[in-house]
Amino acid sequence: MRILQALPALYSGGVERGTVEFAADLVKRGHESWVVSKGGPMAEQLRGQGSRHVYMPIHRKSPASFGQILPMRKLILDLKPDIVHVRSRMPAWIIFLALKTIPRNQHPAVVSTFHGMYSVTPYSAIMTRADHMIAVSRCVQEYVLKNYQVPPDRLTVIQRGVDIDAFRQRELPPQWLERWFRQYPQLAGKRIIMMPGRISRWKGQLDFLAMMARLVQARPDCHGVIAGGAEPGKEHFLEELERARDRLGLTERVSFLGQRNDMTNLYLLADVVCHMSTKPEPFGRTVTEALASGTPVVAYNRGGAAETLEACFPRGLVPPDDIDAFTGVVARLLDAPKPTIEIPYRFRLEAQTEASLNVYENLLNQRSGKSR
Incomplete structure (x- = not known):
């Protein structure tokens, strides 16, 4: 055709x-x-x-x-x-x-x-x-x-x-790892909690910062990363996020990575991936990509993202907008052995x-x- x-x-x-x-x-x-x-x-x-x-x-x-x-x-x-x-x-x-x-x-x-x-x-x-x-x-x-x-x-x-093999069937390139820790030395030895997605209010980056503020009190070994760029006209929200990070005392605990072309590596590097959209998302591609990498995902139980987690990793579902519950699930996953995640054929x-x-x-x- x-x-x-x-x-x-x-x-x-x-x-x-x-x-x-x-x-x-x-x-x-x-x-x-x-x-x-x-x-x-x-x-x-x-x-x-x-x-x-x-x-x-x-x-x-x-x-x-x-x-x-x-x-x-x-x-x-x-x-x-x-x-x-x-x-x-x-x-x-x-x-x-x-x-x-x-x-x-x-x-x-x-x-x-x-x-x-x-x-x-x-x-x-x-x-x-x-x-x-x-x-x-x-x-x-x-x-x-x-x-x-x-x-x-x-x-x-x-x-x-998603192309499962593109995300899972490989090792992190040594040269990439060397560049990564040279650029972000503050992440060496840290458990990495990642939130992927473009910078937009409804994507939930403010909730992510609130969750990290709770998490690092009990887990100082954690570092949060927000991977995604601000679209034209949304730069003001990125500035608001940076101010919120500083106000919460997370300046040394959360890094903004900007737009990335190496997400397949970042999914493998992360210990937990977070999805915190404040309204139902139609699908939530980052959830599927992270799970395909074998990395556990925690997400609010709504929209298309919840459908993916129901099928692939129901342990990661959290009641919508419950930041305390979200923090608890992330902490439990960090303490548990890395899970084996199976991706049903339809994904x-x-x-x-x-x-x-x-x-x-x-x-x-x-x-x-x-x-x-």
Whole structure:
């Protein structure tokens, strides 16, 4: 099949990483993989793994983006994809408006993925116009069925998969370790408690600092690290976090690492990974990646992150917003032998690819049946 994925850009984040990994798996299986976006640092990785990238500024939530309707129309007519897979709302609007000008018999099958619990508006409803929809977790599935009038048989739950071997089947490179401790000498001999994720208020970094303030009173051997960068316009929140760290007496106990490109190493290095989003997260990719590395995760019991922990590591679930309970679970895990964590097949990249291909093939079979 010739598959065209559409998303705003290829900078960082779970949707972007998932798109690139999925594209690479499509190529390995002999399919032709294309991605259209504004581009970004991950576009080079995408091309290096055998996919083709088309630059198109389809990222802005503004009327200016509708200037991309005609270029998108040309791309679809020239490329003739079997499947167009839309992963965001503005690209979906551009694609559906482009398809209005193309004869029906030249339309590709369109699949949309609800990567989040979008606001219930006509703008978001464009995602329901696809021939078939995918939800990244059961909580997203329930949200879509509750808020949109869509037949349940047009919506499939496909968990975001990770390449397990990329996270687990290796040792930490000695050169990387040497550089790491040269850059962060204060972490030598410490138990590392890590919170991955971009700097954003709802991601829960303030809760993480409150938890670390409690933890280090009983466990001075611990050091917290926050791995993630501040998006443009969110720098003020990073400054607020730094002030909160100092106010809690954690200046020498918590380090901000910024945006990283070595997360596979950091997951292996950490003793415990924390997920403390203050509202239900659709999936929580960092939870799956950390567990795939064999590192225990502690998370609030809500949203897609809880679904992953229920299946892989239920010991890590904590009542939402209970920082004292969270601290206690982290402390108990530090004192316990490192657990053996099994990742069910549905959370693996190959399962995601196979389930998505099954959706694609069913759509194309339905079309060929109708054409006869």
